Amino acid sequence: MDDIEGKIIQNKEIAPGYHLLKVKLAKSMDPMMPGQFVMLKVPDNEVFLRRPFSIYDYDQKIVSFMYKIVGKGTDLLSRAGRNARVSVLCPLGKGFYIHKREAYIIVAGGIGIAGVHALTQMLGKRATIFFGCNNIAELPLLGDADKVNSYVSTLDGSYGFRGNVVQLLAQHMEVMKNENVEVFACGPENMLKNLKKLLKKKGVPCQASFEERMACGLGLCFGCVKKTVDKDEPYKRVCKEGPVFDLWQVSL
């Protein structure tokens, strides 16, 4: 873990309201797990705290992030140009563990795809991807992941299955027939809630990545917690014990 200086080499809109940011780091980051994140200092004095972003991709000092404009921080970030300087505290949190399984299923909703992209690359053809978004305009979020075995839903039905990604998965439960299967998920909390309901009958192992407003990203402030079933210490830090949790341990 380190705070590494970097400069923006690309910051382009890939779909309306979504950007892909590429940063060249001054030095290599420590080995990362898929699903880990960084705290990025947005190059604008109006932004006080750092912002958390999932590591979308990492190779040879080039780290990239896919983000959605959701507030002031991401809005100002979207306006940052080439060569703008950023500092990147990385890699942070606990990512996805890839256990030896016979089948892997990845479920992503909207910008949640950014949190599992590194995982899709590692698993390659071994994974089946279920991706849900609002409409066809958001399809570019799926990026190069569409080359592998994937299913897509849109809420408005403009592409693929009409409905949300959990409804889509429910149509394809045959992918779970292998006893030795594991599900990885990242998306809005409602999606994870519905996913938990769907998987409950089968009790499939599932690791899910959560998000929460963060201040430090290091486990210092206890600002970004999720409630879990742990009786002793129910509130776990998303930045430290997460962002990837065992879905069955999280109270939703």
Place this chain on the structure above:
Amino acid sequence: MASFSIKLFGKSLRNPVMNASGTLGYGKEIEPLWGIENLGAYVTKGLSLKPHHGNPTPRVWEERHGLINSIGLQNIGVDRFFNKYFPFFKEKKTPIIVNFFGFTEEEYVACAERIRPDQLIIALEMNLSCPNVKQGGISFGKDPAMVHRIVKEVKAVTQIPLIAKLTPEVKNLQEIARAAYEAGVDGFTLLNTIPSLVVDIQRRSIPIKGGLSGPVLRPVALKAVYEISSNFPVPVIGTGGIMNYSDALSFIMAGACAVQVGTATFIDPYTIPKVVQGMKEYLKQVRCPRIGNLMGAAHSPEKNNFEL
């Protein structure tokens, strides 16, 4: 070589820089970036008699040049802290200040009583901003009579020096400090966060109510440090929006014997070692032999005999 160590309650600290309570986890979390022994003393997360789960999210919110938090005093409880984390500070030979709170007078007293004196424990820091559940949730620190009573009760059960951390949300800070002082308090930490809220105009709602910290608070805290250190002959620890070594020096010159860095660590996790380094270089530059010589320097600039 200028001396950077300070004496606090008869114990020696290697430097006057601490973290503010609750901004450096349980201490170990910062170890991947820098060693805890860089601190003059580690101030614990607020501890209570029993573990406390804290508030639901959102717990943090960004403001212009500030941060609002509503963590709700989540902590593992005083006993578990000493079992699980104190050995780490022993191993690192890093002194600690134990921040503690209660939701009733009895809880404050019982919590303080659990903490046994130790060479490494410099002081107990009593968080007086906690809501008093028996009196409609008004914070203990707002009422001089309550402050007097609770300080006296805690003093009666502990041999460890007691610091009162005061809330700025009071009519008259001097009066509160006087009440604590007359009850036997050994020092002050100034200031805690300022109660605040945010309005979401799109949802027409209040997403968070909590304590405001960060640079917006600094001038307010400086005034408190200046006034309280002028009027009471006990050590004052200054905290509130320290972002760099100059900010830290301003607190020392206003009358603080030590400083606590909080919110800045969230933006640059290396702020504390940078503040330590910056202050050291400043001492060298102005040929000041001891950091203690700068304490309260702004009160009487004419008495300063080192280079400006």
